Amino acid sequence: MNRTPKDDLTLDFAREARIGIEEAIFCQGKADEHLVEILMQAERSAKSLLLTRMSLAQLDMLPPTQKAQIDYDPISRTGIWGKPRAVTGETKIAIVTAGTSDAFVSREAARTLAYHGVPSSAFMDVGVAGLWRLLDRIDEIKKHPIVIVCAGMDAALPTVMGGLVSGVVLAVPTSVGYGVAAGGETALRAILATCSAGVVVTNIDNGFGAACAALRTLRVMGIR
Amino acid sequence: MNRTPKDDLTLDFAREARIGIEEAIFCQGKADEHLVEILMQAERSAKSLLLTRMSLAQLDMLPPTQKAQIDYDPISRTGIWGKPRAVTGETKIAIVTAGTSDAFVSREAARTLAYHGVPSSAFMDVGVAGLWRLLDRIDEIKKHPIVIVCAGMDAALPTVMGGLVSGVVLAVPTSVGYGVAAGGETALRAILATCSAGVVVTNIDNGFGAACAALRTLRVMGIR
Amino acid sequence: MNRTPKDDLTLDFAREARIGIEEAIFCQGKADEHLVEILMQAERSAKSLLLTRMSLAQLDMLPPTQKAQIDYDPISRTGIWGKPRAVTGETKIAIVTAGTSDAFVSREAARTLAYHGVPSSAFMDVGVAGLWRLLDRIDEIKKHPIVIVCAGMDAALPTVMGGLVSGVVLAVPTSVGYGVAAGGETALRAILATCSAGVVVTNIDNGFGAACAALRTLRVMGIR
Amino acid sequence: MNRTPKDDLTLDFAREARIGIEEAIFCQGKADEHLVEILMQAERSAKSLLLTRMSLAQLDMLPPTQKAQIDYDPISRTGIWGKPRAVTGETKIAIVTAGTSDAFVSREAARTLAYHGVPSSAFMDVGVAGLWRLLDRIDEIKKHPIVIVCAGMDAALPTVMGGLVSGVVLAVPTSVGYGVAAGGETALRAILATCSAGVVVTNIDNGFGAACAALRTLRVMGIR
Amino acid sequence: MNRTPKDDLTLDFAREARIGIEEAIFCQGKADEHLVEILMQAERSAKSLLLTRMSLAQLDMLPPTQKAQIDYDPISRTGIWGKPRAVTGETKIAIVTAGTSDAFVSREAARTLAYHGVPSSAFMDVGVAGLWRLLDRIDEIKKHPIVIVCAGMDAALPTVMGGLVSGVVLAVPTSVGYGVAAGGETALRAILATCSAGVVVTNIDNGFGAACAALRTLRVMGIR
Amino acid sequence: MNRTPKDDLTLDFAREARIGIEEAIFCQGKADEHLVEILMQAERSAKSLLLTRMSLAQLDMLPPTQKAQIDYDPISRTGIWGKPRAVTGETKIAIVTAGTSDAFVSREAARTLAYHGVPSSAFMDVGVAGLWRLLDRIDEIKKHPIVIVCAGMDAALPTVMGGLVSGVVLAVPTSVGYGVAAGGETALRAILATCSAGVVVTNIDNGFGAACAALRTLRVMGIR
């Protein structure tokens, strides 16, 4: 009955060696005492950590010495603890959004890549309800072997993208919208039902997951 | 306890006068004896009738004299009883499909319009997974003040269409597809969540309904 | 990694020329910094903007000079930035609600039309659970070629309306109600399943969308 | 391991004494050997039985001597085994349908009542998409203290009915329709969300249940 | 564009004469200005009003003179404006709950009845997970011709009740519970699927609706 | 490209040693050539096999020599290949059904147990809509430390059972019923939401799973 927060944790600092992706902490719903303990263990191990879906309230409840070591982005609600790798090399990954409201997801992807030292290019607010916005930039997008597409509501963009580019297309449905769009289930299902061959999907709002899939792809491309 | 099929019916032959759309019989699930009785009443009233979602089995169980008076199309499963009006005038309505499999819906729309004497143009298999298919024909489509768009699976076409044309866009989700696309719920929700302003929707596979909405629009345009 | 809010935006001020509907900003879920940037771009372009689903909190966080230029309605949560067009001409559009609680949707429709310079008439709280409320006013409603019907819960009103008027019927399900009615899914599905021919639907609570569909209809009627 | 069909049954011939409703056998999904055994027990007990949702195939597999004792109605798929009570007395129950396709449900209700010796009146195909159909007959319907309303698709009829009559309104959603209407879930939810106060609901297609609720009401009215 | 709250309302003070149930105001989601206007109209008409699902916040925003005239119950969130009828006569209605948490629904039913001058008896917390709680009180419950049963979670109580009493059983699913029980959908569907013949259902948490159904039943019993 | 059925299989004949439950073959959806290959491997290994959800068509397509070695029960659609263990010892497991239609599930449980040499007692058709049926037999049921309860529709029986017995209660929702009950989802959710503490659940119609859970329990009781 006398458990400590430490008893509830089994961190996986060897994950990077195993699958090429570093341990990340999904903060949403974690108890404050668990987060504090996790950061203490990271500090003891001299490891860096990616913190995802961390609320401002969670950031603020941390001891000042812990909070000071976190690079926090409020839009994506990501925090980076410790010294991230330098972001270097040519950009192989285009991150595209259908609307400005999708930025909280696209930034999670961009920051996850950056945390692993991987650069990316952003193409924002190019949804196909105004088709010219995409056509204006498609040639630039096509130069990237990997395209991450973030789209909510009807999520028509991944289908159009899949028909225009020959590289890897990783689609992330977002929870943007109201009525039948609220929560992202419609966007998710629309992408799963895409008429474009070979477009793959992650969970709703899972910019982190799309970035990790991109890291796996870079690895088999021999880049990482 | 001794009911006859006639007791179960209240036909509405005055509907055309009231709302400009003629009585149509939704056949799916109707008992054979009810269908036979409906056609007998139509004959007695010297009326024509549009029969929707009529299965081949229902057509075949009819008495030969009734069956002989029906112009039946197996793809749309529509039957026209009696003498339809002549189809005349300039075409104001473009009927567009995303894929060949959507033809059963687009034909229901086209035949409903024809039954009311209204012509339409067809633009088939122009889904946006191969964007050039739509762009090749968009100028021609734009000439029609009313566009009926039939699309299943991810139903990305209505969104792209809505951003390209300024006229009325009536979208019909279709039940084409499997997995999350099966039944058309995904297509329906994707269209409802469209980023294109002013695109409206009917029930899944409801080509009849889209045609009737087009008839209402023609009426307020002063054409019917 | 050093992105600015401006990088996340691609405004579409040419939309009016393209499809007859002006750029509108869907505010729900947008980051504060993005909203501020959007209004700055609008100001620089000397454009007006329609702001939909804007919360009071979003209005209040704006810089005073921006806030002062917004005509805000708290019930519909719409804001109009800049100088709207004059509302002129004969009223062609009736906006009807089933209940008083639907006013937040009907006002969004009315204000969207007004923003485009288009007048509308309101017929409020005439749901068919008290049928006399509708029958008392139906003759007046029928004078409008376009009827926008906002209804939640069981949404029986659009079906009755569709059988009484011959013009265009645009139905908007609302999220009013509790239990199975909560969120508006029941109202949406009831309208999609309507027995009245040619009634079309928008997303739940999408008064903006219904207004845009009305604008498209006016355009093909030769009025805009 | 050596079980007989008899081991799987516990019939409730005392139910009528307990709650005023006789034992009825729900046939759908029952194994043939179970149905045969049930009828054998009924015969031994000299009881009558109401058989609901009995397919033609189930009827046909019965031994000829059993089959001969069943009064079977193919539309409602109900069978009455043994000698039913005489149907006598004044009609207190109106059974109303929105469309002809709902007849399979309304007949199940009517036959369940008749099996208990209770008469009913039928008002068929009076759905509110053609409002005059209901208004023509509402005065006659109002004379019945109990109204059973069967409606599928959007099921707008029970709401209108509930606002017009002061007696008991028992609504039965039906599985009629396609797309979002298929299966009756939309009709069910629309009725549950009704704006009319005091309308109550049964399971989809449950004409039997509505009849039993009517029997309970008659009992508290002092009629049975 | 210059609408007043009055324009959004069409009150139905004649409802009592029409269907025996008085006008009630569903407050949830209504704008403050609409509620104030409704009470002003009620005052002008010298009518009483039942206010359902009224939050404490809504009560508190009212002008003091309006607030002072409301008898408010925080558990059921009901308010009674004006002078209610005296509650008289023999109790014909048992209101039964499965658990203490269902009290917010059972009280809405009891207060709706009381508002119409109708008494009721309460049998609380007698869910069938502890069967003796029901069996101890069933004889007393059986003395009432009408039983309103409020139950959440698995909602097994209405089925057991339906097998024990011969009178009218009106079941109200409640939103009590978590996981699959949250929101009351499971309770609703369990009751709809009941094995007990003739149990009818209202929307989730709709104690008001069950009371109105009881009023309809009393009326056909000749009591009101 | 030249694969044989054998390439698609990895049988687990060591499962019994590992977890005390023997390999069973889920036949539904398996290709004919795969089933034939599985039985060939079983024969070569001199193993017995339990075949679940095997259709009559699957049984009939087998080579006669394979078919002859299968003890097939059409109600539960189970087959036993090879020589099953003798069923011995005192009965520790009561298998209870709410209705006769649940027999296809309860038999799957009973046959799975028998295949492992474990006896069980059956208590059929004792659903709580007729409470006396259960109360008549509850003392006998209580003598068994493990109770498997199979119930569809509203599935009220497991809740009542859980409040009456102190042993292990394993509930199996069944797909019996129509409307909201069809498919068993309502029964499943009702049991998951049970008010009775410590009742656990398997997948819909999973009599096999409940039997395996009983086998696990017997093992920790020291009986197997």
Next chain:
Amino acid sequence: MNRTPKDDLTLDFAREARIGIEEAIFCQGKADEHLVEILMQAERSAKSLLLTRMSLAQLDMLPPTQKAQIDYDPISRTGIWGKPRAVTGETKIAIVTAGTSDAFVSREAARTLAYHGVPSSAFMDVGVAGLWRLLDRIDEIKKHPIVIVCAGMDAALPTVMGGLVSGVVLAVPTSVGYGVAAGGETALRAILATCSAGVVVTNIDNGFGAACAALRTLRVMGIR
């Protein structure tokens, strides 16, 4: 109309004698006055009570003398009123979580057991996305005849566990996660669909229920 909180309660202090599990109070959604009354009755009866899903706000609103007698754990939101039994004997129950975020559920289970005087061992954060975490500890887990597995998101752990241990496996889906994982429905369904034979399930987040099922199992093992 003049009800007191006491009228709404029927506590079941005899439950322990009947089914071996003590009365527990589900606090979520209970009115403050009901909670206070329940504790007063417990005090009068000199009983202890387990309070589940009790919010901090509910704890804080209690009178100080009541609050002082509650041992409250904020992570599991459980309170223990009165003097719990001593926790003694050998540990037979392993409580396993897939992630740290599942601790709120596993603690509810552990505290429920402790309240009944039953010890348990904890194995935290051993989800199979890092398989070594489980394999490192599986031998220790296997020493327990009963394993409670708490897992959210994809809930793959119960399936792997079920294939590794021969004892009783009680799985609890948790509501941890976002997108399709939010609310725990995905975890629940994944466990119900498990390929591992004999794994059983409780409601989402129902650590209490799993503990009670363990208590039932201990009882039939002859330990309690």
Next chain:
Amino acid sequence: MNRTPKDDLTLDFAREARIGIEEAIFCQGKADEHLVEILMQAERSAKSLLLTRMSLAQLDMLPPTQKAQIDYDPISRTGIWGKPRAVTGETKIAIVTAGTSDAFVSREAARTLAYHGVPSSAFMDVGVAGLWRLLDRIDEIKKHPIVIVCAGMDAALPTVMGGLVSGVVLAVPTSVGYGVAAGGETALRAILATCSAGVVVTNIDNGFGAACAALRTLRVMGIR
């Protein structure tokens, strides 16, 4: 009104040049006359075609000369028209299934790859309910940079796989199973909710889509 099947088609033989994936025909739901026309066009263009989800009935209705040119596999329901490319080169893609029943999906993937001239290795029936089956073969699987994992029911395999391999993991949920598993929705959602970082998903049963995603990956690896 006089349309021919040809009018309904817009084939995309240039797709391979555009995105590296050849035109494939989704046959399910296509009218017979459309399939015949498609093959005629392919023949005229001297193109090969991949036919997916083609039923045996569709194959059999083709004119003999067309049928003779199709290499048909009944398990995956795929047909290859015309001369496929030679399958050459080192195998980079492992196709893994959780169970034998998933073979219909894994074969669709393998045949799609083969149609494009790409080899693959198969690892069948290695689901994690018997963990040794996977661990026995994981070293071999790891040698492939791309792993396609097909799994139904609880779909736990992709999560375990994602934690063991560092390459690209493409997961395909399958519709195998019954109860909550039926149709594959549970498998789909479980994979989307995976705890393993960077696992991506296709539509249910979409072996074709996974193969196309693998083709896109090979392309960016410089292999195609």
